[in-house]
Amino acid sequence: MKIFYSSLQKKHVIRKEVYNGKAHSYNDKVSRIDSILKAFKQAGRYEIIVPEILPFEALTSVHDEDYLTFLESSQNLKNDEVICPYVFPCDYRIPRHEPFIPKRAGYYCFDAGTSLMNNTWNAAVASASAAYGAAIYTKTTGEPSYALCRPPGHHASKNMFGGYCYLNNAAVIAKYLLQSGSVMIVDFDYHHGNGTQSIFYDSSEVFYLSIHAHPLVEYPYFTGFETEIGIDDGVNYNLNVPLMPLSSPSEYFKALLKGLEKAFKVINPDYLILSAGFDIEAGDPIGHFNISPNDFFRLGKEFRSLNKKTIILQEGGYLVSELGRNVESFLAGFSEN
Ligand SMILES: [Zn+2]
Known part of the structure; x- marks a missing residue:
């Protein structure tokens, strides 16, 4: 399988995040990339392609x-300067003032756990470019592809960053693929993809199915409920399948297959984009679904059996020691006929 990845994605280096008022080690570590690349190298059946930088219009x-101008301005930060927003303009009755880094960086941010540094923009653009390269490849050849997107994308909305995400990679390629067919995004990251949902919430352009930890107990808390089915033209094009943590793998597969069945009653897409979050893996520091390497193999097979032109995008997955093995196991399952 072709893998799309650029080493520019390693330039975004944040060491700490704030959680419950305390500093913790940042979960979106550069070593996540190394873990995945190592597993690919060991398996010996993957070809890595460095993508070209995507056209700016793909982002707009x-x-x-x-929002893009703001993110781009983070390049002006000093070396090793890290901005973690901590004030957010929630009162929409008062006029807003121009955002700027660092004091009003919360203007375009929805959590206090995601930071900016001078290479964030270049890394995020490189990550989106990996997705875009994969989409072009799959569109052209019909063959599946995988983009090692880091930073991830599914929490980013059209004008907000958060959840380690800055640019919504899945939405960017969905827009591109819509030029040649219909699109369904299936997001199996442990956390609800609030950004992707918000981008397509009022539209029937793209069907969004997400299976994730229940927002009653897990991040991002405010979205991901079953009652969110879309608005206006988007009604019934948004399907959330929330599960309580520690659901067994058998419950997980049952819920996923039921969700897919429901989705395929609404749309039979030409393209399938997978927002592949591996923080559903057993032992993940911020995920609790206990999916094993064998389960990932099965998950890959299930998606392959849908028989769609598929682009697989890396989202979460923070147990660095196991991440590469799990991603490779998923892709091996997907590749098996
Ligand atoms: Zn996640």
Whole structure:
């Protein structure tokens, strides 16, 4: 299988995040990339392709231009300067003032756990470019592809970053693929993809199915409920399948297959984009679904059996020691006929 990845994605290095008022080690570590690349090398059946930088219009098809300008301005930060927003303008009755880094960086941010540094922009663009390269490849050849996207994307909305995400990679390629067919995004990251949902919430352009930990108990807390089915033209094009943590793998597969069955009653897509979050893996520091390497193999097979032109995008997965093995296991399952 072809793998799309650029080493520019390693330039975004954040060491700490704030959780419950305390500093913790940042979960989106550069070593996540190393773990995945190592597993690919050991398996010996993957070809890595360095993508070209995507056209700016691909980003503006999803994100507001002022938001992109803001993110780009993070390049002006000093070396090793890290900005973690901590004040958020929640009162919409008062006029807003121009955002700027660092004091009003919360203007475009929804959590206090995601930071900016001077290479964030380049790394995020490289990550989106990996997704875009994979999409072009699959569109052209019909063959499946995998993009090692890091930073991830599914929490980023058209004008907000958070959850370690800055640019919504899945939404960017969905917009591109819509030019040649219909699109379904299936997001199996442990956390609800609030960003992707919000981008397509009022539209029937893209069907969004997410299976994730229940927002009653897990991040991002405010979205991911079953009652969120879309609005306006988007009604019935948004399907959330929330599960309580520690659901057994058999419950997980049952819920996923039921969700897919329901989705395919609404749409029979030409393209399938997988927001592949491996923080459902057993032992993940911030996920609790206990999915094993064998389960990932089965998961890959299940998605392959849908028989769609598929682009697989890396989202979460933070147990660095096991991440590569789990990703490879998923892709091996997907590749098996
Ligand atoms: Zn996640």
